[in-house]
Amino acid sequence: MMNITTYCGKCKFDCPHKELREYVLAIGYITDAEMNDLLEWVEAGNSVYDNPNYYADERGKSLDYISAMRVIEEQLAERESFQRYMGEKQLRDEETEVPF
Numbered sequence: 001m002m003n004i005t006t007y008c009g010k011c012k013f014d015c016p017h018k019e020l021r022e023y024v025l026a027i028g029y030i031t032d033a034e035m036n037d038l039l040e041w042v043e044a045g046n047s048v049y050d051n052p053n054y055y056a057d058e059r060g061k062s063l064d065y066i067s068a069m070r071v072i073e074e075q076l077a078e079r080e081s082f083q084r085y086m087g088e089k090q091l092r093d094e095e096t097e098v099p100f
């Protein structure tokens with residue numbers, strides 16, 4: 001876990017790290033990879049309460065950055081296990097003797 005308190009003091013105006021810090025503390029858990037991406041996103045002038053993939057909740061409200069990232073990760077994991085399943089299925093079908 002990165003020490004997020006070290007990020008401030010380097011901005012003179014409009015520090016994005018204050019919001020970032022509050023957000024990360026509210027989430028409670030964040031990986032170093034997520035923190036790196038989030039920091040890049042915020043320092044590019046974006047809000048932690050927004051995401052680059054236009055992911056939104058059921059009410060159309062933009063998902064926050066980490067929630068959106070975790071949705072993407074989940075979808076990737078699902079796709080991988082689906083592909084693994086399809087791969088296994090294909091192998092089984094090839095082993096099956098066709099009776100005609």
Ligand SMILES: [Zn+2]
Pocket residue numbers: 007008009010011015016017018
């Ligand atoms: Zn700052």
